[in-house]
Amino acid sequence: MNGQIKSTQSKLKDVNKLLKLDPGNTELLAQKHKLLAEAVGETKEKLATLKTAAEQANTALANGEISQEQYDALQREIVETEQDLKNLETQANQSATAVQKIATAGEKLKTTGDNISSAGQKLLPVTAGVTALGTASVTTAANxxxxxxxxxxxxxxxxxxxxxxxxxxxxxxxxxxxxxxxxxxxxxxxxxxxxxxxxxxxxxxxxxxxx
Structure with a gap:
């Protein structure tokens, strides 16, 4: 599980590096959102597994099958994973907002020219997963x-x-x-x-x- 998460984070790091050079690249934005969704799912799975292990560890500690040090290490990893998940969900929300706005702009304003719809068309498949993930949060302009x-x-x-x-x-x-x-x-x-x-x-x- 850690291997899957590490692989996804490595890809995400590469995409973020490229986005610094080309922040408006819709292909990279789509990849970033997809990778964030994968990272959230993988981290949730890891956290669920750790919490199951923690329940078993309570009994194991009482029976002397594991040390207090091992038990404490497991608890620390649970806290760290919870923090990682919270951070990833925040990033996923921000990514979802950007993706949906660009897609909406491309689709809703296509009457001004066919070539502007490319941004919306490229990102529409990504936005389909936004609602399912429950991460979409589009805000209105201040004025x-x-x-x-x-x-x-x-x-x-x-x-x-x-x-x-x-x-x-x-x-x-x-x-x-x-x-x-x-x-x-x-x-x-x-x-x-x-x-x-x-x-x-x-x-x-x-x-x-x-x-």
């Missing part, structure tokens, strides 16, 4: 302005940035703000939620034209 400020920060642009969209020079923030408000009217999401979705498209690497 529209702060969400749009985050979009600007993610894209690394100034307020007066003027890229070309459909052959015409436009102000990025004005254009994207208008888009988020229009989608707020046309979809079941609020303008702030649409602005947050734009941020995840920006995080994946889309420019103003693609968004």
């Amino acid at each position: 529209f302005e702060s969400s749009m400020s985050q979009v600007q920060a993610t894209m690394g642009i100034t307020k007066d940035s003027m890229p070309k969209v459909n052959g015409q020079s436009v102000n990025t923030m004005d254009t994207l703000s208008k888009l988020a408000k229009e989608m707020g009217v046309e979809t079941a999401f609020s303008a702030s939620e649409c602005a947050e979705a734009l941020n995840y498209l920006a995080l994946v690497g889309y420019d103003t034209q693609q968004i």
